[in-house]
Amino acid sequence: MNIPGKSRSLTELQEGQSGIVQSLNGGRNLTKRLADLGMGPGTRIRVLRTSLFAGPVQVEVSGSKLVLGRGLASKILVETI
Amino acid sequence: MNDNKRINVVLAGQGNTGKTSIFNYYTGSHQHTGNWAGKTIEKLEGTLYYKGYTIDVLDLPGIYSLTTLSVEELIAREYIIKHKPDVVINIVDSTNLERNLIFTLQLLELECPLIIALNMVDLARKKGVEIDTGKLQKKLNTPVVPTIASRGTGLTELMDKVIEIKENGHHPGVIRYGREIENAVDELSPGLNTAGLLYPDRWIAIKLLEKDSEITKSIRETRPDLTEKKKTLANRLEEIHGHDSSLVISDERSHYASQIVRETATITPHQKPSFSDRLDIITTHKFTGYFVMIFIVGGMFLSVFKLGNWLSSVLETVFTSWHEWWNINVGESFLAALSWSAIEGVLALVEIALPYILPFYILLYVLEEWGYIARISFLMDNLMHKIGIHGKGCISFIIGLGCNVPGCLSCRIMESKRERFLTAVLVTLVPCSAVSVIVFGLVGKYVGIIWAMGLYLFAMIVIFAAGKILSKLLPGEPVELIMPMPDYKTPRLKTILYQTWDALKEFIYIAAPIVIIAGVVIQAINLIGWMPAISSFLSPLTVNWLGLPAITGILLIFGILRKELILVMLAAYLGTTEFAEVLSPVQMITLAVVSMFYVPCIATVSVLWKEYGWKRALAVTVIEILFAILLAGLVYRLLTLFGM
Numbered sequence: 001m002n003i004p005g006k007s008r009s010l011t012e013l014q015e016g017q018s019g020i021v022q023s024l025n026g027g028r029n030l031t032k033r034l035a036d037l038g039m040g041p042g043t044r045i046r047v048l049r050t051s052l053f054a055g056p057v058q059v060e061v062s063g064s065k066l067v068l069g070r071g072l073a074s075k076i077l078v079e080t081i
Numbered sequence: 082m083n084d085n086k087r088i089n090v091v092l093a094g095q096g097n098t099g100k101t102s103i104f105n106y107y108t109g110s111h112q113h114t115g116n117w118a119g120k121t122i123e124k125l126e127g128t129l130y131y132k133g134y135t136i137d138v139l140d141l142p143g144i145y146s147l148t149t150l151s152v153e154e155l156i157a158r159e160y161i162i163k164h165k166p167d168v169v170i171n172i173v174d175s176t177n178l179e180r181n182l183i184f185t186l187q188l189l190e191l192e193c194p195l196i197i198a199l200n201m202v203d204l205a206r207k208k209g210v211e212i213d214t215g216k217l218q219k220k221l222n223t224p225v226v227p228t229i230a231s232r233g234t235g236l237t238e239l240m241d242k243v244i245e246i247k248e249n250g251h252h253p254g255v256i257r258y259g260r261e262i263e264n265a266v267d268e269l270s271p272g273l274n275t276a277g278l279l280y281p282d283r284w285i286a287i288k289l290l291e292k293d294s295e296i297t298k299s300i301r302e303t304r305p306d307l308t309e310k311k312k313t314l315a316n317r318l319e320e321i322h323g324h325d326s327s328l329v330i331s332d333e334r335s336h337y338a339s340q341i342v343r344e345t346a347t348i349t350p351h352q353k354p355s356f357s358d359r360l361d362i363i364t365t366h367k368f369t370g371y372f373v374m375i376f377i378v379g380g381m382f383l384s385v386f387k388l389g390n391w392l393s394s395v396l397e398t399v400f401t402s403w404h405e406w407w408n409i410n411v412g413e414s415f416l417a418a419l420s421w422s423a424i425e426g427v428l429a430l431v432e433i434a435l436p437y438i439l440p441f442y443i444l445l446y447v448l449e450e451w452g453y454i455a456r457i458s459f460l461m462d463n464l465m466h467k468i469g470i471h472g473k474g475c476i477s478f479i480i481g482l483g484c485n486v487p488g489c490l491s492c493r494i495m496e497s498k499r500e501r502f503l504t505a506v507l508v509t510l511v512p513c514s515a516v517s518v519i520v521f522g523l524v525g526k527y528v529g530i531i532w533a534m535g536l537y538l539f540a541m542i543v544i545f546a547a548g549k550i551l552s553k554l555l556p557g558e559p560v561e562l563i564m565p566m567p568d569y570k571t572p573r574l575k576t577i578l579y580q581t582w583d584a585l586k587e588f589i590y591i592a593a594p595i596v597i598i599a600g601v602v603i604q605a606i607n608l609i610g611w612m613p614a615i616s617s618f619l620s621p622l623t624v625n626w627l628g629l630p631a632i633t634g635i636l637l638i639f640g641i642l643r644k645e646l647i648l649v650m651l652a653a654y655l656g657t658t659e660f661a662e663v664l665s666p667v668q669m670i671t672l673a674v675v676s677m678f679y680v681p682c683i684a685t686v687s688v689l690w691k692e693y694g695w696k697r698a699l700a701v702t703v704i705e706i707l708f709a710i711l712l713a714g715l716v717y718r719l720l721t722l723f724g725m
Contacts, residue, residue, distance in 0.1 A: 035331030036146035038180050052367045055463030062179040067459045069561035
């Protein structure tokens with residue numbers, strides 16, 4: 001079930017779904033790195049590809065495509081839209 | 082030389098922006114590579130002569146920000162601030178404008194003389210992105226030159242701009258962020274660089290609010306009075322924005338970047354998906370993606386091996402005739418034989434570099450330029466994580482299948498030291514083309530192709546197990562994959578040839594001296610007549626434990642130079658290539674297992690030495706020798722037990 005407006009981890013999104021980043025739950029280095037890549041809170045992020053056996057996700061953020069490791073993606077909390 | 086006629090230019094940018102193409106375009110044949118002091122990170126420098134100027138160009142490592150999160154980032158910002166280059170060229174990927182501009186803003190904060198090379202404008206246009214360079218220039222208060230590096234378009238104009246800045250001077254535009262941040266910066270910045278740092282006041286203030294570890298540390302030491310003030314200001318920002326002040330600054334930059342994009346670029350979304358997107362429907366799909374990958378990588382290997390085996394046998398015939406000529410015309414005296422072994426070392430390198438490594442590199446860089454390598458990393462990330470590294474490590478494994486030397490060198494793409502070493506060790510266990518010669522030439526030919534394939538599977542299991550164990554043993558956390566996914570683009574022959582040549586050159590530099598020296602030493606031992614003594618000394622190991630003929634002791638010593646020498650020497654000693662006459666199937670498999678794992682060849686050891694120090698290189702070598710012998714002995718006993 002995908003209820004709009006519900007907050008969830010990026011890894012729970014289906015291919016093609018978008019969300020707004022709410023918070024980054026991780027060490028400072030990690031969150032900083034994500035923020036430097038333009039994925040800070042408030043950013044719109046779209047899942048392009050998920051992969052087999054809980055692998056990495058490919059996302060589109062501010063016009064760029066990025067691949068994020070599973071562990072990393074699970075630390076990004078988004079509100080689905 | 083007149084200092085006025087010399088310009089120092091630095092190229093800075095994220096990965097995949099075409100930075101290397103621009104560097105190669107400018108410096109071409111006048112390049113030299115070295116390492117950053119005390120670091121194993123490559124430093125690329127080159128020289129260009131243009132309009133009466135001697136222009137030194139330095140290629141900074143590709144990075145995503147100027148924080149202290151990685152060694153490369155630290156190197157980049159320290160270089161810019163300490164060496165005060167005349168001009169910093171920021172190469173921006175127009176197809177990923179917003180993300181790239183975040184980095185541009187960080188460069189502007191450093192208040193260095195900046196020019197922006199707006200690269201790949203053609204690809205951006207194809208994507209429906211039209212950028213108004215005039216507006217962008219005004220907005221950033223910095224010269225912007227549109228370029229297409231792969232074709233050389235705009236690069237002359239870019240250099241003209243560099244000279245213009247050198248001649249007329251340049252006042253970098255200061256970027257103003259949101260009011261709360263500016264207030265905090267204004268309160269914090271006055272007189273900050275009296276702390277002995279070379280950075281601009283404003284920059285230090287921003288970095289303090291960003292909680293940059295290096296700057297925070299040096300300010301804590303030199304200006305302890307500021308610690309409280311900094312904390313209050315950071316707290317105030319955190320109260321307003323609701324998250325860590327380091328994120329507040331990053332967010333401000335991304336918002337600023339996105340605002341610039343909105344104001345300077347018009348984006349016409351395509352009605353139908355681009356070619357790249359359509360290709361990705363198959364190539365990154367969770368099922369079809371793997372089929373495509375197996376097809377592409379498998380096809381690449383089969384064709385390289387087919388071509389390589391043919392070319393290598395041609396070369397072998399030629400070199401054998403040279404050896405005969407040498408024996409007849411120079412003689413077979415001690416000195417003559419020793420000199421020949423030095424020549425043979427060179428020929429051996431040619432024999433591995435020309436038929437295998439060269440075509441392999443070309444295909445690899447075709448895939449890289451095309452954008453496929455990033456897809457492999459994406460598809461393999463999950464599996465790689467199980468052995469403590471991430472998807473990019475897979476690339477080193479693929480290269481290692483060709484030759485372990487470039488495989489180990491390629492581990493530099495991994496982010497942390499731990500990852501680099503872990504990947505490199507695993508690469509030494511990957512069966513390279515020389516090992517394949519043994520596996521297929523011996524086991525595949527005389528025992529059966531199924532057994533040869535079985536050995537490959539066995540190697541994969543060993544690598545997997547070794548990765549599991551090593552990732553537990555090595556201290557530190559595994560790094561997560563963050564990788565930009567480039568669009569597919571048409572590979573450019575020139576870029577591919579450049580990269581191939583660079584990689585090949587490095588292989589030769591590292592491998593050549595040690596292979597030649599070791600070849601001469603081993604030949605000397607052979608000529609003095611110590612080999613029988615050595616083989617009988619090793620016989621408890623070779624004969625009793627491994628169940629092999631005593632002669633293999635000598636073979637394994639020669640194999641340190643190049644593993645396929647094991648087979649070549651065996652044929653030479655036997656006077657025949659009918660190995661089945663002297664070795665039983667079990668012995669062949671045992672010999673192949675030892676050869677696979679027993680020692681990274683001498684050239685690989687020298688890379689490990691160069692990259693990770695002699696202690697680690699030695700440890701890896703010794704452990705792998707012991708492991709291979711133990712393993713092969715067990716294999717021998719098991720196979721005998723099951724009545725083979």
